Amino acid sequence: MAVISQSNQFPTPVLAEERGLSEPPLLGKSLEELTEWVQAQGQPGYRGKQLYQWLYQQGARSLQDITVFPKAWRQAMEAVDLGRSALHHRVVASDGTVKYLLKLADGQIIETVGIPSAKRLTVCVSSQVGCPMACDFCATGKGGFMRNLATHEIVDQVLTVQEDFGQRVSHIVFMGMGEPLLNVTNVVAAIRCLNRDVGIGQRAMTLSTVGVPGRIRALAAEQLQVTLAVSLHASNQPQRLQLIPSAGAYPLAVLLDECREYVQITGRRVTFEYILLAGLNDQPANAAELAQHLRGFQSHVNLIPYNPISEADYQRPSEASIRNFVNELESRRIAVTVRYSRGLDENAACGQLRASQP
The missing domain is CATH 3.20.20.70 (Aldolase class I)
Known part of the structure; x- marks a missing residue:
């Protein structure tokens, strides 16, 4: 059970980095943003579309679920957070x-x-x-x-x-x-x-x-x-x-x-x-x-x-x-x-x- 603090004040947003997260999860990013991300990891651009489809249509919960990705890359990127609860x-x-x-x-x-x-x-x-x-x-x-x-x-x-x-x-x-x-x-x-x-x-x-x-x-x-x-x-x-x-x-x-x-x-x-x-x-x-x-x-x-x-x-x-x-x-x-x-x-x-x- 979550313990929730009492507050009647209008809150200010809590940023990801303030909660100790190194970088925002991938869920919520567009096709273009995901393509840029995979390219930044040294992967070909077409893997952005694969990631996009597995994230939004297949419901992938981790990069390990995306079997079209090379096994070695999946293992290397094991810590990447897709953003699923x-x-x-x-x-x-x-x-x-x-x-x-x-x-x-x-x-x-x-x-x-x-x-x-x-x-x-x-x-x-x-x-x-x-x-x-x-x-x-x-x-x-x-x-x-x-x-x-x-x-x-x-x-x-x-x-x-x-x-x-x-x-x-x-x-x-x-x-x-x-x-x-x-x-x-x-x-x-x-x-x-x-x-x-x-x-x-x-x-x-x-x-x-x-x-x-x-x-x-x-x-x-x-x-x-x-x-x-x-x-x-x-x-x-x-x-x-x-x-x-x-x-x-x-x-x-x-x-x-x-x-x-x-x-x-x-x-x-x-x-x-x-x-x-x-x-x-x-x-x-x-x-x-x-x-x-x-x-x-x-x-x-x-x-x-x-x-x-x-x-x-x-x-x-x-x-x-x-x-x-x-x-x-x-x-x-x-x-x-x-x-x-x-x-x-x-x-x-x-x-x-x-x-x-x-």
């Missing part, structure tokens, strides 16, 4: 959702989730070890924050799920452990790698954030085709501050203004996530207040009935309350979907991820 624990929920605890090179543990359905395989990806945002309803936030994930540690999660299921991953959601926009450089690099090298369309990726001042604007400048999902979880600022401590530095009105700017820059709508907590934010009056905020917005609301965690005593709303909330939004012409999380019985659902073994 180790499987620490794996559990399967009754609905087929699989939760993985992955051990990183420095011993830290993260969670990732494979979510299969009839037509797709979705991976819920973590972007940090723990999370500094400390949302009151979220198990990850209760554990505190250790560090950002490197690009290869993000990409590895997708390759791990793909390998375990024996089928191609079709969709990715950055909704696992951590706040992606506090690790925006590595997350954007991972998105580009997963698109360019693993072959997953950006339009099949969703990045979820509770909001970090200025970072939504910075994401818009990247001109990605991913779906931005902003976690509101409240219909007014006092209520949001109760649930999300960082809302004090990023008021709801300012967050929504930046979301409007995102729509103007990218031409893409924003999805707003709203966890329904019984008796707190699930009343028709809350729905009416939320609709007022989103009037004229190119947006969609995902309602998520609360998934229980042992660290908090919030309750899941009744089906009647959920229907009333939906009806109120729809009556005000707000597009809305109720999203029931998968993997609930194995603590693999939204808001339940923690770096610990059951």
Whole structure:
């Protein structure tokens, strides 16, 4: 079980050399970069393409796995790190959702989730070890924050799920452990790698954030085709501050203004996530207040009935309350979907991820 330090401060990235790594792993590099690397080791350029294919299509975990390479060179390069994590624990929920605890090179543990359905395989990806945002309803936030994930540690999660299921991953959601926009450089690099090298369309990726001042604007400048999902979880600022401590530095009105700017820059709508907590934010009056905020917005609301965690005593709303909330939004012409999380019985659902073994 990973020991995670408590911190409510926005973190700064931890560089590979600061963690004692001599050079960055190969996972995350492009074909051109891998070709340059093999040539720097005295190998012909065509071995770059071989390395690229074995890394991204064959799922190689070490240079020893790449049998098309000369045996002597593989032995000489035995210490080279491809950047694959180790499987620490794996559990399967009754609905087929699989939760993985992955051990990183420095011993830290993260969670990732494979979510299969009839037509797709979705991976819920973590972007940090723990999370500094400390949302009151979220198990990850209760554990505190250790560090950002490197690009290869993000990409590895997708390759791990793909390998375990024996089928191609079709969709990715950055909704696992951590706040992606506090690790925006590595997350954007991972998105580009997963698109360019693993072959997953950006339009099949969703990045979820509770909001970090200025970072939504910075994401818009990247001109990605991913779906931005902003976690509101409240219909007014006092209520949001109760649930999300960082809302004090990023008021709801300012967050929504930046979301409007995102729509103007990218031409893409924003999805707003709203966890329904019984008796707190699930009343028709809350729905009416939320609709007022989103009037004229190119947006969609995902309602998520609360998934229980042992660290908090919030309750899941009744089906009647959920229907009333939906009806109120729809009556005000707000597009809305109720999203029931998968993997609930194995603590693999939204808001339940923690770096610990059951």
